[in-house]
Amino acid sequence: MIRIEQLDGLEVLDSRGRPTVAATMVVKPGVRVSISVPSGASIGKAEAQELRDGGRRFGGFGCRAAIASILGPISTAVARESFENQEHLDTRLCELDGSPNKSHLGANAILAVSLAFARAAAKVRKQELFDYFASLLPESRPALPQLSVNLFSGGKHAFGQVSIQDLLVVPSKCLSIADQLAVVYEVYQNAAAIAAKRYQSRALTADEGGLAPPFKTSAEMFETAAEAVEAAGYQLGADIRLAVDVASSHFVQPHGSYRLDGQTLRPNELIDCIAQWAETYPLVSVEDGLSEDDWTHWPDLRKRLNDGTLTLADDLTCTNPERIRRAIDFAAANALLLKVNQIGTVSEAKNAYLIAREAGWKISVSARSGETEDDWLADLAVGWNGDFIKVGSITQSERLSKYNRLLTIEHEFESRFSRLQP
Ligand code: PEP
Numbered sequence: 001m002i003r004i005e006q007l008d009g010l011e012v013l014d015s016r017g018r019p020t021v022a023a024t025m026v027v028k029p030g031v032r033v034s035i036s037v038p039s040g041a042s043i044g045k046a047e048a049q050e051l052r053d054g055g056r057r058f059g060g061f062g063c064r065a066a067i068a069s070i071l072g073p074i075s076t077a078v079a080r081e082s083f084e085n086q087e088h089l090d091t092r093l094c095e096l097d098g099s100p101n102k103s104h105l106g107a108n109a110i111l112a113v114s115l116a117f118a119r120a121a122a123k124v125r126k127q128e129l130f131d132y133f134a135s136l137l138p139e140s141r142p143a144l145p146q147l148s149v150n151l152f153s154g155g156k157h158a159f160g161q162v163s164i165q166d167l168l169v170v171p172s173k174c175l176s177i178a179d180q181l182a183v184v185y186e187v188y189q190n191a192a193a194i195a196a197k198r199y200q201s202r203a204l205t206a207d208e209g210g211l212a213p214p215f216k217t218s219a220e221m222f223e224t225a226a227e228a229v230e231a232a233g234y235q236l237g238a239d240i241r242l243a244v245d246v247a248s249s250h251f252v253q254p255h256g257s258y259r260l261d262g263q264t265l266r267p268n269e270l271i272d273c274i275a276q277w278a279e280t281y282p283l284v285s286v287e288d289g290l291s292e293d294d295w296t297h298w299p300d301l302r303k304r305l306n307d308g309t310l311t312l313a314d315d316l317t318c319t320n321p322e323r324i325r326r327a328i329d330f331a332a333a334n335a336l337l338l339k340v341n342q343i344g345t346v347s348e349a350k351n352a353y354l355i356a357r358e359a360g361w362k363i364s365v366s367a368r369s370g371e372t373e374d375d376w377l378a379d380l381a382v383g384w385n386g387d388f389i390k391v392g393s394i395t396q397s398e399r400l401s402k403y404n405r406l407l408t409i410e411h412e413f414e415s416r417f418s419r420l421q422p
């Protein structure tokens with residue numbers, strides 16, 4: 001049993017300078033923890049709803065109403081109460097909200113309390129946070145994830161200069177986290193130098209720290225990534241693979257066609273285009289190749305991608321158990337992008353995870369484009385044995401806090417997480 005003594009909420013700023021929610025929880029015996037939650041920009045329609053203030057302040061993004069949820073109804077219901085475990089608290093929070101998408105109290109408020117409880121429970125048990133997350137699963141096998149790191153950005157994370165949202169580099173999983181980061185650094189520096197030379201401008205970066213040169217097409221983004229890998233002295237395929245977040249929900253047209261880099265494509269034409277990328281480049285995964293509502297064509301895309309390329313669902317599934325079950329029934333994907341704030345509590349994210357794992361899916365544990373310096377996501381990825389972690393680029397402290405936490409885990413628990421060198 002863990003008794004929540006006190007709960008506090010605070011509006012803090014995220015990496016876009018927008019407000020987000022932080023919570024502080026005091027539990028017996030005198031344990032005090034704080035946590036903050038992230039926020040997306042390319043948001044799926046089925047995501048749990050954040051509570052935002054609207055109006056002029058912070059362009060409507062203020063979180064005072066969400067903080068009021070924590071200080072008011074949530075504190076009244078959970079402070080000075082004892083909870084058996086994470087599920088017990090999370091169920092109470094969902095019941096208290098009562099809406100299908102957490103719109104009453106706000107998913108940002110609810111998640112902050114759910115995560116604060118996780119951090120507090122780990123501290124009470126004198127556990128590392130990753131071990132606590134692992135203990136929530138029926139079988140616990142913490143492991144270090146493979147990095148998938150944002151190199152170039154477009155879409156909603158940049159200025160929409162190209163339609164696709166992220167092109168990522170994925171170093172070999174035989175490497176330690178420290179060596180994966182060193183490889184990524186070299187590729188990133190070469191990509192920045194190529195971009196500066198070709199576009200005569202200092203590399204501008206996007207929300208997640210990815211480079212955002214004025215590419216004319218997505219194809220140019222792929223070509224430049226391959227060039228940067230080669231310039232860094234690595235072999236594409238053997239040393240490094242690529243991954244893409246097409247984020248096509250954000251350029252689908254009202255009648256179901258897609259507007260990619262100024263061209264209108266029918267779904268099967270977009271599938272052809274993606275299949276062509278996967279034939280030309282070693283692609284680990286294609287995320288949101290089709291839009292969140294295009295259930296009919298997702299299975300076609302999955303069939304077209306060979307076994308080496310995962311069909312990764314983000315907006316399609318929104319870390320939502322019901323949508324994941326549907327995607328499994330449709331054979332629409334074979335990998336889940338797991339974002340805890342898409343569903344709103346740790347326990348519901350765990351259920352989403354277990355359903356996907358049961359179906360044999362791979363898991364990529366993901367940050368959001370609006371992040372804070374909090375590093376709990378790294379522990380989640382390790383505790384839940386994420387196949388990949390997607391945190392953004394290797395610049396900007398809100399991204400680095402997660403990479404640095406992975407480095408610390410790797411270092412401090414070396415014997416538990418050693419990797420075979422190639
Ligand atoms: C994504 O789409 O995978 C992503 C991380 O972006 P956002 O947080 O803006 O949804």
Ligand code: MG
Binds near residue numbers: 245247287288314337
């Ligand atoms: Mg995505």
